[in-house]
């Protein structure tokens with residue numbers, strides 16, 4: 001079997017074309033969706049992620065602003081910026097690029113962002129709403145993964161989904177979203193014994209480990225759907241996933257590549273959340 005590749009870049013392009021129209025329609029009724037990104041310090045990877053988000057906003061007509069703060073900024077100064085953005089009716093979405101310098105509590109920052117503007121979906125209110133199946137901002141990477149599965153009509157209900165990784169931004173929320181979609185879910189992590197035993201029974205395997213090529217074909221059930229979330233930089237500067245693409249593609253039914261997989265979908269779902277925030281806030285004001 002050779003896997004069908006789920007092209008996240010192509011799907012993102014398609015979704016962005018639809019969003020472009022949606023944003024244009026909103027503008028005709030006076031709603032101008034706007035995302036503000038706060039970048040602390042000058043970490044090259046963070047800067048590149050922030051630039052990618054700005055570019056995607058530009059492509060769809062969403063207004064964007066980057067607030068750059070020095071890495072020496074105090075926690076209270078950063079929180080004051082967030083309060084100002086929370087109270088600015090022109091700002092619909094707020095995103096503070098992580099990681100932050102050690103002297104700033106990420107949790108405090110996340111909790112200070114108004115849940116109505118939490119387009120990253122990291123606020124405990126957003127997470128609680130997701131857990132209870134309520135309408136909310138879904139965190140972007142898990143939301144992108146579910147969107148990729150749906151785009152290929154891959155059945156989720158009643159399937160065994162295995163998630164490797166239990167981070168707050170990927171592993172845990174994707175497991176919860178799969179439960180919400182009626183999958184039977186197993187979450188594995190670094191303390192899991194006999195990982196193969198779980199992965200070999202997975203109809204859907206989501207890999208968010210952060211180790212290049214950690215998962216090869218021996219972990220895969222024939223005909224499984226494999227979602228590779230990992231982004232690892234190799235010594236030659238190229239990017240690669242957590243999955244050994246070459247071997248797994250001969251065994252899986254569906255497989256996401258790296259790059260052009262989950263990465264572009266993450267940014268695209270951020271745009272979707274920003275449009276949702278703009279609609280929600282305007283609705284409340286109306």
Ligand code: NDP
Pocket residue numbers: 141164165166167168169170171188189190191192195208209210211229230231232262263264266
């Ligand atoms: P974390 O480092 O926070 O989490 C990694 C998880 O993998 C942990 O739960 C850890 O277990 C588990 N793990 C580590 N080693 C093993 C192992 N040998 N066997 C089983 N489980 C293991 O990473 P993130 O969740 O933030 O990110 C994961 C990957 O996804 C990274 O490569 C990151 O760059 C990428 N990423 C990609 C995004 C995208 O848009 N495509 C967005 C976000 C992240 P334990 O909890 O026990 O330590």
